[in-house]
Amino acid sequence: xxxxxxxxxxxxxxxxxxxxxxxxxxxxxxxxxxxxxxxxxxxxxxxxxxxxxxxxxxxxxxxxxxxxxxxxxxxxxxxxxxxxxxxxxxxxx
Numbered sequence: 001x002x003x004x005x006x007x008x009x010x011x012x013x014x015x016x017x018x019x020x021x022x023x024x025x026x027x028x029x030x031x032x033x034x035x036x037x038x039x040x041x042x043x044x045x046x047x048x049x050x051x052x053x054x055x056x057x058x059x060x061x062x063x064x065x066x067x068x069x070x071x072x073x074x075x076x077x078x079x080x081x082x083x084x085x086x087x088x089x090x091x092x093x
Contacts, residue, residue: 005061019051020058027051 009015019027031044043050 005065018058020055024051 007015009017019030022030028047031047031050035041035044035047
């Protein structure tokens with residue numbers, strides 16, 4: 001069972017930006033730009049399958065997060081990756 005989830009993002013950029021929040025056409029364009037033969041870029045060779053897997057995984061993580069007492073927070077819906085955790089009556093995100 002997973003007890004901790006770590007989220008990394010590039011220094012100087014806004015956290016919790018997600019490909020899943022973008023329209024499919026824009027996602028495919030971004031993945032075409034990122035696709036190459038490196039370990040990082042190879043996952044984008046089949047953008048439709050990648051996004052299908054990603055959205056299934058995000059749904060699973062969201063459900064597990066909520067089951068462990070998490071609560072969505074902020075102005076974005078939880079389908080856009082805005083999650084916080086309820087602790088002692090306070091919400092942090």
